[in-house]
Amino acid sequence: xxxxxxxxxxxxxxxxxxxxxxxxxxxxxxxxxxxxxxxxxxxxxxxxxxxxxxxxxxxxxxxxxxxxxxxxxxxxxxxxxxxxxxxxxxxxxxxxxxxxxxxxxxxxxxxxxxxxxxxxxxxxxxxxxxxxxxxxxxxxxxxxxxxxxxxxxxxxxxxxxxxxxxxxxxxxxxxxxxxxxxxxxxxxxxxxxxxxxxxxxxxxxxxxxxxxxxxxxxxxxxxxxxxxxxxxxxxxxxxxxxxxxxxxxxxxx
Numbered sequence: 452x453x454x455x456x457x458x459x460x461x462x463x464x465x466x467x468x469x470x471x472x473x474x475x476x477x478x479x480x481x482x483x484x485x486x487x488x489x490x491x492x493x494x495x496x497x498x499x500x501x502x503x504x505x506x507x508x509x510x511x512x513x514x515x516x517x518x519x520x521x522x523x524x525x526x527x528x529x530x531x532x533x534x535x536x537x538x539x540x541x542x543x544x545x546x547x548x549x550x551x552x553x554x555x556x557x558x559x560x561x562x563x564x565x566x567x568x569x570x571x572x573x574x575x576x577x578x579x580x581x582x583x584x585x586x587x588x589x590x591x592x593x594x595x596x597x598x599x600x601x602x603x604x605x606x607x608x609x610x611x612x613x614x615x616x617x618x619x620x621x622x623x624x625x626x627x628x629x630x631x632x633x634x635x636x637x638x639x640x641x642x643x644x645x646x647x648x649x650x651x652x653x654x655x656x657x658x659x660x661x662x663x664x665x666x667x668x669x670x671x672x673x674x675x676x677x678x679x680x681x682x683x684x685x686x687x688x689x690x691x692x693x694x695x696x697x698x699x700x701x702x703x704x
Contacts, residue, residue, distance in 0.1 A: 459515030460536035513623035537648030562603035567642035622671035
């Protein structure tokens with residue numbers, strides 16, 4: 452099973468080396484660092500550590516992820532893993548996310564920092580409150596069983612393409628989780644560890660970042676709830692078509 456990791460990175464020169472160095476041997480065929488308009492040595496350090504680097508000049512987490520997906524289309528992996536570039540995720544735990552997919556027990560796996568072991572201070576109060584509120588809304592509107600909007604996640608690539616992701620900023624993670632439910636993917640959460648990243652937080656570590664992220668997440672939930680009746684059948688059709696066109700990979704191949 453061919454696995455490709457996508458790491459969006461904005462000014463992560465200090466952290467990107469440790470992130471790449473902790474990825475477990477034999478689990479990832481290629482690592483793509485998406486340089487998201489960095490002004491430091493992120494790009495050079497990622498290349499020095501052995502990653503493929505692609506540039507996304509438009510700042511935004513979702514924009515960087517979409518650029519990574521566009522690159523992945525040239526490689527056609529079986530599974531794509533997303534993780535952050537600030538060393539807050541534990542890259543060595545990647546097998547926890549990939550194994551349920553390799554065993555054909557899940558199509559989409561989210562690493563839950565709430566169910567896992569978060570270092571004190573790593574998940575700031577505003578992030579915890581926002582997570583709980585967003586997950587409660589998804590439970591009420593879509594019957595979801597999520598506990599987190601964690602960035603560490605793995606998904607079958609053919610299903611990811613079928614989800615037709617659109618968001619270019621803070622709504623990326625929750626958009627993926629909602630679309631996965633609407634598309635009928637087998638979703639699983641696994642506990643993951645979490646620590647304070649290297650350098651200042653670029654979202655929940657600032658008041659403006661927290662406000663912008665919270666507003667975008669709530670707007671995304673409202674917009675998607677209003678249109679789910681039109682979108683869900685289309686997504687299910689896209690997933691069914693993708694599975695018909697692409698045979699299930701051999702986990703040992």
